[in-house]
Amino acid sequence: MDKPSYNYDIVRGFVNWSILWGVVAVLVGILIAFQMVLPQLNFPPLFTYGRLRPLHTNAGLFGWGLGSFFAAFYYITQRLTRQRVWSDRLARFQLWWFNATIIAAAVTLVLGYNTSKEYHELEWPLDIMVVVLWVIFAVNIVMTVVKRREEQLYVSLWFILGSLVGVAVLYVVNAAEVPVSLFKSYSAYAGTNDANVQWWYGHNAVAMVLTLPPLAVFYYFLPKTTGAPLYSHRLSIVSFWSLVFMYLWTGAHHLLWTPVPDWVQTLAMGFSIMLIAPSWGSVINGYLTMNGQWHQMRTNYLVKFLILGITFYGLQTLQGPSQAVRTFSAFIHYTEWVPGHVHMGTMGWVSMVMFASIYYMLPHLYGRRVYSVPLANLHFWLVLLGQLGYSVSLWIAGVQQATMWHAMNPDGSLHYSFMESVLAMYPYWWVRAFAGVVYLAGVLVFVYNIAMTVRRGEPVAEAV
Amino acid sequence: MWERRPIIFLLLATAAILVGTIVTMVLPFAWVNTEKDRIEAVAPYDALQLAGRDVYIREGCNNCHTQTVRPLVAEVIRYGPYSKSGEFRYDRPHLWGSRRTGPDLARIGGKYPDSWHYHHLEDPRSMVPGSNMPAYQFLETRTVDPAFTRKKMDVLGFPYTDEEIAALDGKTEMDALVAYLQKLGADIGWREHAQVQVIGELVNPYAPDPDVLSEGARLYADNCAQCHGVALDGDLGPELTGARDIGEAELYRDLWNGIPDGGMPSFSTLGQKKIWKIVTFLMSQEP
Numbered sequence A: 001m002d003k004p005s006y007n008y009d010i011v012r013g014f015v016n017w018s019i020l021w022g023v024v025a026v027l028v029g030i031l032i033a034f035q036m037v038l039p040q041l042n043f044p045p046l047f048t049y050g051r052l053r054p055l056h057t058n059a060g061l062f063g064w065g066l067g068s069f070f071a072a073f074y075y076i077t078q079r080l081t082r083q084r085v086w087s088d089r090l091a092r093f094q095l096w097w098f099n100a101t102i103i104a105a106a107v108t109l110v111l112g113y114n115t116s117k118e119y120h121e122l123e124w125p126l127d128i129m130v131v132v133l134w135v136i137f138a139v140n141i142v143m144t145v146v147k148r149r150e151e152q153l154y155v156s157l158w159f160i161l162g163s164l165v166g167v168a169v170l171y172v173v174n175a176a177e178v179p180v181s182l183f184k185s186y187s188a189y190a191g192t193n194d195a196n197v198q199w200w201y202g203h204n205a206v207a208m209v210l211t212l213p214p215l216a217v218f219y220y221f222l223p224k225t226t227g228a229p230l231y232s233h234r235l236s237i238v239s240f241w242s243l244v245f246m247y248l249w250t251g252a253h254h255l256l257w258t259p260v261p262d263w264v265q266t267l268a269m270g271f272s273i274m275l276i277a278p279s280w281g282s283v284i285n286g287y288l289t290m291n292g293q294w295h296q297m298r299t300n301y302l303v304k305f306l307i308l309g310i311t312f313y314g315l316q317t318l319q320g321p322s323q324a325v326r327t328f329s330a331f332i333h334y335t336e337w338v339p340g341h342v343h344m345g346t347m348g349w350v351s352m353v354m355f356a357s358i359y360y361m362l363p364h365l366y367g368r369r370v371y372s373v374p375l376a377n378l379h380f381w382l383v384l385l386g387q388l389g390y391s392v393s394l395w396i397a398g399v400q401q402a403t404m405w406h407a408m409n410p411d412g413s414l415h416y417s418f419m420e421s422v423l424a425m426y427p428y429w430w431v432r433a434f435a436g437v438v439y440l441a442g443v444l445v446f447v448y449n450i451a452m453t454v455r456r457g458e459p460v461a462e463a464v
Numbered sequence B: 001m002w003e004r005r006p007i008i009f010l011l012l013a014t015a016a017i018l019v020g021t022i023v024t025m026v027l028p029f030a031w032v033n034t035e036k037d038r039i040e041a042v043a044p045y046d047a048l049q050l051a052g053r054d055v056y057i058r059e060g061c062n063n064c065h066t067q068t069v070r071p072l073v074a075e076v077i078r079y080g081p082y083s084k085s086g087e088f089r090y091d092r093p094h095l096w097g098s099r100r101t102g103p104d105l106a107r108i109g110g111k112y113p114d115s116w117h118y119h120h121l122e123d124p125r126s127m128v129p130g131s132n133m134p135a136y137q138f139l140e141t142r143t144v145d146p147a148f149t150r151k152k153m154d155v156l157g158f159p160y161t162d163e164e165i166a167a168l169d170g171k172t173e174m175d176a177l178v179a180y181l182q183k184l185g186a187d188i189g190w191r192e193h194a195q196v197q198v199i200g201e202l203v204n205p206y207a208p209d210p211d212v213l214s215e216g217a218r219l220y221a222d223n224c225a226q227c228h229g230v231a232l233d234g235d236l237g238p239e240l241t242g243a244r245d246i247g248e249a250e251l252y253r254d255l256w257n258g259i260p261d262g263g264m265p266s267f268s269t270l271g272q273k274k275i276w277k278i279v280t281f282l283m284s285q286e287p
């Protein structure tokens, strides 16, 4: 078998930059977490909570999330097609365009140029930058796949291609806006329609950015690290098609009890519950792939990251559908519970899987063994602890907050003022902020380990 | 077979995505913002309010505040009547939000006098101790751009007059933001409709014993001191040292209903017991 020469340069580039943006996201996350308890940490006009929170979410989802997916996708696609990436120059250009977009995003968000739509805050000139970025990327991946030297398309490629079209459709439709000036525009949709379009986008950003891509990565790296083949190819295919079909019906579960037509809410609720099946299809596929390999949970740190990651995905896809039930939504919607849910997905599922994929790729990218496995283990425990501290404290907080909001006196008046519920949140907010610091410590161990791998890692005998 | 054809695969995936999209995202346009959900009383934003709305967006207030009241008992009591679709037809973009770190603002209009908002936005903790809302004093040093605002009104197709635009001259962003807040949820005039006549004789169930008085003092500090002063000596509201002259029944009515035209909020959400305790506390004060 002839070994094509792969473009690892681009993978290295995306790995490095995505980690940098990840550190920024976590730092800003910690800053806004401390602003919640110490409001004097707001430095107006540029650095107030209202402007920094979108910076945090964008840096996290797009800088770290998408950036690391780009890295993994370039790696996986080349390996699975046994074909060098279609255009090296386009890929290089994409890396710099990506960084330029993230920097422009950070600057404009801090300056207050935003559309207010969650996960779509960027103003219209930046929307155009994002679209260009996506088109370049899509063309390069699709052309590589078209020119592949391997007939079969492994399931990871399906998930990658699926997210390519998914993101494209979502982003463009939700971006429809009328510019007033270079950095100000108004949505093309009004009121309830705008809300419904936004959450059709918002929830499917979860699908197309935080679900399909990490699943593509998971499906590729789990068999690679364990050495055991994927339990069932068929199951993964069924999961894929039902995921991409069903996700799009569920956006209105973010809008339960609002003026959005009832039938739209009911459909969203029904499909959210049905989503458990395809989601758990992937979880079970992962667990069964581990059949006979469970001892690797002790011996192989990569397996720990991946299995914990898919477990958090499993929990996330049980918790999510329950939040989509009207009665439960009435209780936890708008409360601290929701950031608890979000960060189990982002800090747990997405980040865990991406950490594993980067560790796995390092020896291939730099020809050196990972510098220190004990440090990788330390990284694992710190991020796990940080994430659990974050989510668990906020779930408890959310339940208490909701109880206080709804508590009534026998004479039909409210038992607590809003401010009493705010004051009750402070202890939890403190725990969350310190849990974030623990998570950051884990991430810094990761960065150190990578830097040392590049400089001092033991060379790998032959090129892999 | 087709699982080996990437282009066909892409088309199929797109088709799969479009089904749910069309049903749950495109179809609802036939229900929303139609004649059926129109509310006559709801008017577009005037120029100052629109400028304020854009300050609200720029500062990301929506990261902590929602703007939809759900049809749930406690929520309607806390914030006012639940939100209807027709109230949002001029909202581009919508600002419903997803987190309530601070309270819902869909019906904040008319709840407080303007002066309260100025003080609160300059320094939230001076009005509400323990609040974690950022301070927005700098909005007072920035002015609204009339020409740009005119352009915005044109793009949105909102009616305006030249005088209205001229009047923007010299207005600060703070003025604009407060004007916007005062419009929120106020078009439907619910505060006037929510006024209840307290009928029958009002009899204070509490005697001025130390427990009741200390509870009353605490409630006063939490709810009233921001406007009437910690020592009842008056600030945004009149001094209350001589409140006992008003009489128990009248005090109860003032607290329950508020004095909407004078900028005194209604405290009916506190419930009868707490209001009586505050009244008992006020009655115990020596002028």
Ligand code: HEM
Pocket (backbone or CB within 6 Å): A118, A202, A206, A210, A211, A250, A253, A254, A272, A273, A275, A276, A279, A313, A316, A317, A318, A319, A320, A321, A322, A323, A324, A329, A332, A333, A334, A338, A341, A342, A344, A345, A346, A349, A350, B098
């Ligand atoms: C079957 C799968 C899932 C369902 C049905 C689901 C459902 C939900 C629901 C109902 C909410 C709204 C909560 C509220 O505001 O009341 C929500 C929020 C959210 N979920 Fe999930 N979830 C699922 C999986 C995931 C996964 C895997 C992630 C990955 C990280 C995720 C990330 C988020 C995010 C970021 C939000 C916050 C949106 C916002 O309000 O800004 N979800 N989810």
Ligand code: HEM
Pocket (backbone or CB within 6 Å): A025, A026, A029, A030, A032, A033, A053, A056, A057, A060, A061, A064, A065, A338, A339, A342, A343, A346, A347, A350, A351, A432, A433, A435, A436, A437, A439, A440, B063, B098, B099, B101
């Ligand atoms: C040390 C780690 C982190 C800390 C301390 C942190 C902190 C925060 C805080 C304080 C919020 C605002 C929550 C609120 O509205 O009350 C937030 C929201 C959010 N963060 Fe993080 N974060 C961290 C890591 C991450 C990472 C790694 C990601 C993405 C990959 C992420 C994605 C998000 C998202 C999507 C939201 C919006 C949640 C919502 O709408 O409910 N965060 N984060």
